[in-house]
Amino acid sequence: MSAAVRENPADKYLRKERMPSIWCPGCGIGTTVNCFTRALDASGYDLEKVAVVSGIGCTGRVAGYLKLDSFHTTHGRAIPFATGLKLARPDLKVVVYSGDGDLSAIGGNHLIHAARRNADLLVVCVNNLTYGMTGGQVTPTTPQPAIASTTPYGAFEQSFNLPHLVASCGGVYVARWTAYHVRQIAKSMGEALQKKGFRFIEIIAPCPTLYLRRNKLGEGLDEMKFYQEKSVVMNGADTREVSLDFRDEIPVGKFVDIERPTLEEAMESQLSKALGAKYVPYSLPVKA
């Protein structure tokens, strides 16, 4: 019997020369990336046809660690870069991987419009409830009354319920998990990769260095145990019911899985209707 040590299945998706990552011990971002590699592995996709686009932040680093064609774009602009990439290269699966601040604060307008247009993108949002990279400032997802570097007396603004935001703008696949739900994340990512249109997976993840420490909530592992204890699976739930409150139950699950024409499909159908034979569908020449 051979005792050869097998390779880690994540390795072929990673730029190993950049490991270990910059992520802090107990940070949840890497766990989500691990799940993503397993989803890719199970999908059997040609890796030449998968591209990852990130914005800026600790989560934004994902684009730099994945051994795929990847774009590390400017802060908040991952979705517009990705939309352009997808329109120019309709043969690619385009995945946006970024943080809550990047996607819902500075990039919030892009998020709602890409969902409204049903841009053919999978967006993975690692929501650690803070701006990790810049020192733990309050974000649109920080629950009241959590302490952040910019809310020393506790956050007082109402936070976003991201699944509801995306669902009400028209996203066709909307799910939320926590970093504790590794198998569900991998399965959800696999399902969402297969689907067309605007797909959004929110993953609640520990930022021990800034969010947890400032709120005296312990280490990453304590937070993972908290997720285990406090998550409630609510597949198919009305997204109005899945808002997150500070230290309360965490509704998780797949909330939306519907079909409607994507941005490309809607454009093609309208323009060919209006222009008839004069319309040259531009997506076709690129498709090999």
Place this chain on the structure above:
Amino acid sequence: MTTATAPAANKDAPKKEKKFRGVVTVNREHCKGCGFCVEFCPLECLDLEADYNAKGYHPPFLSQPEKCNGCDTCGLYCPDFAIYGYREKLDGSAA
């Protein structure tokens, strides 16, 4: 350095003949000692070493190799791609 631990292919007659055994591979130097793998191993067969790696973290090891079934739950949890479990067919098994 990467280390693999597995039980010695065994003799002490198990009740049910095992067709495979679990093997766990740890990249000690990439581990940051977060403990996710130890906590969420469904069969509780990992522990953190008392020893340190070069960065000063305690990496995990397979403390109860006979229990491990190679499910790779530890592998999925690791934020640093530093551990992975798999199944190795045992000699003499039909599979």
